Amino acid sequence: MNTEEQLYTVSIYTENNIGLLNRISAIFQRRHINIESLNTSPSEIEGVSRFTIVVYMDEVGMKKIIGQIDKQVEVIKAFYHTEEETIYQVSGLFKIKSDLLFEERQIQNIIKESNARIVTVNKDFFVLEKSGKREELKDLYEKLSVFGIMQYTRSGRIAVTKDEMKISKMLQAFNNN
Amino acid sequence: METQTITKSQEIKQITERISGSEAIVRCLIEEGVDIIYGYPGGAIMPVYDELFKFQDKIHHVLTRHEQGATHAAQGYARISGKVGVAIATSGPGATNLITGIADAQIDSTPMVCITGQVASHLLGSDAFQETDIIGISSPITKWNCQVTKAEDIPSVIAKAFYIAKSGRPGPVLIDITKDAQFSHFDFSYEKCTKVRSYNPIPKTDIQTVEEAAKLINQAKKPMIVWGQGVILSKAEKQLKAVVEKAGIPAAWTILGASAIPTSHPLNVGMVGMHGNYAPNILTNQCDVLIAIGMRFDDRVTGSLNTYAKQAKIIHFEIDPAEVDKNVKTDIAVLGDAKASLEMLLPLLKENSHSDWHQKFKDLYAIEYEKVIKHDLYPTKEGLTMGEVLKEINLQSNGNAAIVTDVGQHQMIACRYADFNITKSNITSGGLGTMGFGLPAAIGAKMAAPDREVVSISGDGGYQMTIQELGTIFQQKAAVKIVVLNNDFLGMVRQWQQLFFEKRYASTEMVNPNFVAIAEGYYIKGKKVTKREELAPAVAEMMASKDAYFLEVCVEKEDNVFPMIPSGASVSDIRLE
Helix, strand or coil: CCCCCEEEEEEEEEECCCCHHHHHHHHHHHCCCCEEEEEEEECCCCCEEEEEEEEEECHHHHHHHHHHHHHCCCEEEEEEECHHHEEEEEEEEEEEEHHHHHHCHHHHHHHHHHCCEEEEECCCEEEEEEEECHHHHHHHHHHHHCCCCCEEEECCCEEEECCCCCHHHHHHHHHHC | CHHHHHHHHHHHHHHCEEEEHHHHHHHHHHHCCCCEEEECCCHHHHHHHHHHHHCCCCCEEEECCCHHHHHHHHHHHHHHHCCCEEEEECCCHHHHCCHHHHHHHHHCCCCEEEEEEECCHHHCCCCCCCCCCHHHHHHHHCCEEEEECCHHHHHHHHHHHHHHHHCCCCCEEEEEEEHHHHHCEEEECCCCCCCECCECCCCCCCHHHHHHHHHHHHHCCCEEEEECHHHHHCCCHHHHHHHHHHHCCCEEECHHHCCCCCCCCCCEEEECCCCCCHHHHHHHCCCCEEEEECCCCCHHHHECHHHCCCCCEEEEEECCHHHCCCCCCCCEEEECCHHHHHHHHHHHCCCCCCHHHHHHHHHHHHHHHHHHHHHHHCCCCCCCCHHHHHHHHHHHHCCCCEEEECCCHHHHHHHHHCCCCCCCCEECCCCCCCCCCHHHHHHHHHHHCCCCCEEEEEEHHHHCCCHHHHHHHHHHCCCCEEEEEECCECHHHHHHHHHHCCCCCCCCECCCCCHHHHHHHCCCEEEEECCHHHHHHHHHHHHHCCCCEEEEEECCCCCCCCCECCCCCEHHHCECC
């Protein structure tokens, strides 16, 4: 088992329950594990939620944490995956003064080169959206920060796995029981 | 057709009735077979108490003197009966007072359902009078919890609560019910919960793992079993005994596993852990196969993990997958219910006696006897020992008493020396080490098993943490036999101060009250023993009493509990003095 610390993407399929976020975050907090990012959303199955949590830790610890998460009554199934085993994205929003768009020609080049998308423009500001890897966003941030960024935010990671999750099959088996 | 329709609607009428949420709560408890609950009334739970008043012929509500007492009583009830204990309290301080008992039940896997009242739903989050976020507070220490704000959700949530509390690895569940949900009316019907989609209480046992385990056990020259409470919780006592006897494997127990196999059984080699027996601790590091059954390798059992059973192959029979490889890396994990797994294992085992190996346990026991046990049970010095009190209780109860202990030196002595003939006879706070557990837990145990002799053994410290429950004993006429082993110290902490803090006895000396007078204040007959010759007659009088009885035994002030594995040391570094 891998004893080196690395980034893991934790995917948790759950019933939609108000208190569950509290329970899951407490599992990390109790063991002093910093959550790098956390995202919750609906999953591919109606009525089932999906948590995507990114943590930096070793595999032995990761397995134990997955055990504790899986044990929660309202967790259907929890998985962990390495970077190579997932397809993942984050999304960032940049709010920038509109004047700059016309005064600093270079900004237009940066937008084009980075494949960022202008979400909205008004006379005061425009908003850029960029999805991709964390490094790509960091890169764009650095390029734009030279000109001044009014607001910046980055989403938590969302990820799908290369492997099948088999949650539907699990739920089907339950219904047939 | 016409008549059929009428019949059908009549049927529906019979099974659904329009009742209040609070009545529904009580009716749900009755449906779940609950006959005794422990609690304390207050504003936000009053509608439920009003219904309890109406249904008092069906459910006996025990008014404890503090909500913590209610949880420990419910735990005692659950631990001796195997049924779900129920505690009930109001919102705010009522709810927060349950927390210690809930945490205790969580770490010791005790099935318990706690019901708390909550302020009306429109007041939630407004810092209303006696509002507290008990769901948030109790989340990390409950198996499951849920707030109910609509009366119509009450039956399904309570049904789910009981199912979750008792299934798989048991644990505490807290249900928080707003006052408006208690007051509003709805069409009541009850259906027991038998499954929850996201919850798999008993993992499927892979027969291949059982076969591999059997192979390893059959090849073993020096196998050793360590069993825990999982055996008791899954009612696998008979199966464990059969395995132990057929394969001739010396078997030791964790504190919560005590009594699953009688103390007198020749293959019962005693307790493992910090104050456990010498032989099973030492031989943990000499066995070739360690078979753990329904236990979780707590640090008080293993000592330093770096030096724990490194030479042995580890087989772990376990219901909770999160426990596998949590502390000790296993070679074979047999997931599933202990009873079913052991039943699968038994026919695959070869008969064996391992008499040479067993002799090693006997030899080490002889050393422990000479160095420790003899002096504890047959002291030659003037002062009374805790051990001789236990020996007297064993003698006069024929080892048939249920021993309920608090936490500390007396607890270790009780677990080391009590004779257990009957399963579920050691009721103690293991994982959490909750001082104050004993007295209220004994009330619950006595009420659940009125035909059994229930002896509560406490120290002078823990006893005073929940001493108010003497009021409950008095009011309920619960015939608990209360023993306080008084050394005028917080003995276990003092022992550590002596051994590891150069005898700096910081805040461990106790100036104690007249305990007998306090008991008598509650009309409980009491006696104080200070001399050896008084002990046997006093225990005899206590055992003969039909009512509750209080016995204070003044023991040697600075006796220590040995053997001892110092915190963080190896099991093989166990000290005899």
